[in-house]
Every structure is written in C-alpha cells, then in structure tokens.
Amino acid sequence: SQQGEEDPQALSIQEGENATMNCSYKTSINNLQWYRQNSGRGLVHLILIRSNEREKHSGRLRVTLDTSKKSSSLLITASRAADTASYFCATDEGAGGTSYGKLTFGQGTILTVHP
Amino acid sequence: NAGVTQTPKFQVLKTGQSMTLQCAQDMNHEYMSWYRQDPGMGLRLIHYSVGAGITDQGEVPNGYNVSRSTTEDFPLRLLSAAPSQTSVYFCASSRGDYNEQFFGPGTRLTVL
Numbered sequence: 072s073q074q075g076e077e078d079p080q081a082l083s084i085q086e087g088e089n090a091t092m093n094c095s096y097k098t099s100i101n102n103l104q105w106y107r108q109n110s111g112r113g114l115v116h117l118i119l120i121r122s123n124e125r126e127k128h129s130g131r132l133r134v135t136l137d138t139s140k141k142s143s144s145l146l147i148t149a150s151r152a153a154d155t156a157s158y159f160c161a162t163d164e165g166a167g168g169t170s171y172g173k174l175t176f177g178q179g180t181i182l183t184v185h186p
Numbered sequence: 187n188a189g190v191t192q193t194p195k196f197q198v199l200k201t202g203q204s205m206t207l208q209c210a211q212d213m214n215h216e217y218m219s220w221y222r223q224d225p226g227m228g229l230r231l232i233h234y235s236v237g238a239g240i241t242d243q244g245e246v247p248n249g250y251n252v253s254r255s256t257t258e259d260f261p262l263r264l265l266s267a268a269p270s271q272t273s274v275y276f277c278a279s280s281r282g283d284y285n286e287q288f289f290g291p292g293t294r295l296t297v298l
Contacts, residue, residue, distance in 0.1 A: 104286060113190075113276055114229070116286035159228050173219065173244065174287060176228035 077160060077177040085185050090147040092180040094160035095140075101163045103136055104174065105145050108157045117145075117158075152186040187212050192277050192290035199267040199297045207262040207293050209277030217280045218260040219244070219287065220252065222273040229276060235260055236282070267297045 078093045094103070102121045106114040120127045120136045120143065127134045133146040147154055161174040193208045211218065216237045221229035221244075231244030233252040241252050249271060251263040260279075264271060274294050278287040 106289075113289035113291045114278075114287075116288070119286055161229075173231060173234050174229075175231070175245070176221075178226070178228045 077158075077180050079180060080178070081181045081183070083183045083185065084150060086150060086152055088150055088184075090150050090154070090182055090184070092145045092158055092160075092182070094143045094145070094177055096143075096160075096162045096175075096177075097141065098162075098164060100138075103134075103143050104161045104163065105132075105134060105143075106159045106161060106176075108159065108179070110156075114159065147182075150182075150184045152184050155182060155184050157181050189213065190277055190279055190288050190290035192275075192293050194293060195291070197293060197295050199264070199295065201267060201269060201297060203267050205264050205267065207264070207275055207277075207295070209260045209262065209290060210258050211260075211277075211279040211288070212258065213279060213281075213288065214257060215279035215281050215288070216257065217282045217287075218254065219278045220250070220260070220262045221276045221278065222246065222271075223276060223292075224273050232262065232275075264295075269297045271295065272297045 076095045104119045105117040107117050108114045118129045118134050120134050131148045136143045157179045159176050159179045161176045190211045219234040220232040223229050230246050232250050235241045235254040238254050238257050254260050274292045276292050277290040280287040
C-alpha cells in the first residue's frame with residue numbers, strides 16, 4: 072500500500088505564481104524525500120528532509136515536515152513553465168540514522184505551469 | 187560517470203515468456219532498488235539490495251527474482267511474464283545513510 076498520499080492530484084498555475092504540494096504519511100519515518108519526474112523520464116531527487124528537521128530550502132524549493140501530523144509540504148516559488156512535471160514524495164522507514172534505500176512513494180502531484 | 191543505466195528501453199513480451207531487465211551503476215553505491223510505475227500511480231518497490239549478495243523483497247515482489255553478485259549490477263528477472271506486469275520499471279541506487287536515490291531512465295515493458 073502507498074505510504075504517502077499527495078494533495079492535490081493535479082495543480083495548474085501561471086508562471087510566476089507559487090505552487091504548494093502536500094504529502095501525508097502513516098508510519099514513523101527516518102526521512103522524507105521529494106522527487107520530480109518529467110513526462111516519460113526517470114525521477115530526479117529534489118530535496119531530503121530528516122525526521123528531526125522542520126524546514127529545508129534549496130533554491131526556489133522550500134520543504135516543511137511536521138512529524139506530529141505526519142505531513143510534509145513542498146513549495147515552489149516563482150514557478151516557471153520548465154517546472155511542469157509530476158512531483159512525488161517518498162518516505163524512508165530505515166532505522167536510526169541509516170537509510171536502507173527502501174522508499175515508499177506517494178501517487179504524485181501533476182503540476183502544470185502555463186507561460 | 188554514466189550514473190544508472192537500464193537496458194532495454196522498450197520490450198514487448200508474450201504471456202509466459204521470461205526475460206531479464208538489466209541495471210548497472212558506476213557510482214559504487216551499496217544500495218540498489220527496483221520499482222514499477224503504473225499509470226496514475228507512484229512507484230512501488232519490487233526488490234532491493236543493501237550490498238552484493240544481500241537482497242530483500244519490497245511491496246510487490248511476486249513474479250520477479252533478483253540477485254546481486256557485484257556492487258555494480260542488479261538484474262531483475264521476470265520468470266513467466268503476465269499482462270499484469272505491463273509497466274514501466276525503474277532501477278535506482280544510493281549510498282544509503284540519508285542519501286538520495288539516483289534513478290535510471292526506465293524500461294517500458296508490455297506483456298501481451
């Protein structure tokens with residue numbers, strides 16, 4: 072079964088606007104990761120946030136993690152047409168400080184950014 | 187570095203045929219995984235490995251076998267293909283210890 076549930080399933084915005092995607096999960100995690108997938112391509116890692124972190128930034132990306140609510144959000148600021156892609160959250164249930172490379176993915180959010 | 191490579195890119199099989207999807211990485215990563223992605227769904231883990239000689243089952247292992255004889259290679263074997271195995275298959279590798287996974291370009295498999 073899918074660990075992560077993502078919301079919304081699809082998001083359509085104009086260039087320059089911000090895009091927010093949410094992810095909820097069910098069990099305790101070691102870390103949570105966000106990936107991007109362009110149509111017909113493999114996944115590309117965007118950002119990883121550890122269970123003891125609350126917020127992380129990378130360029131135009133901002134990720135938050137609330138372990139008490141078992142939820143995370145990905146914010147893309149000042150979106151561009153090139154940001155059009157599917158975005159997936161993935162949870163790592165590895166023990167302690169070790170990831171076992173065993174990720175559980177959500178169903179993804181399809182983001183469309185109109186020029 | 188080539189990263190994670192997968193062959194073939196496309197494959198059509200008939201029900202009951204067997205085949206091996208190849209995956210190789212040149213980053214000396216210990217951890218490797220196989221996922222399948224079906225339309226409208228996220229990736230589901232088939233099998234994974236934390237090092238040469240060590241493999242374990244993921245969420246959807248039935249109908250698939252893996253082995254890991256070297257750090258670089260992690261082939262996925264379909265024993266007797268079924269239409270339900272029509273999917274896009276992705277291989278990934280990572281160093282472990284919080285590190286991100288690097289994905290291959292995928293193999294699109296159709297079973298008739």
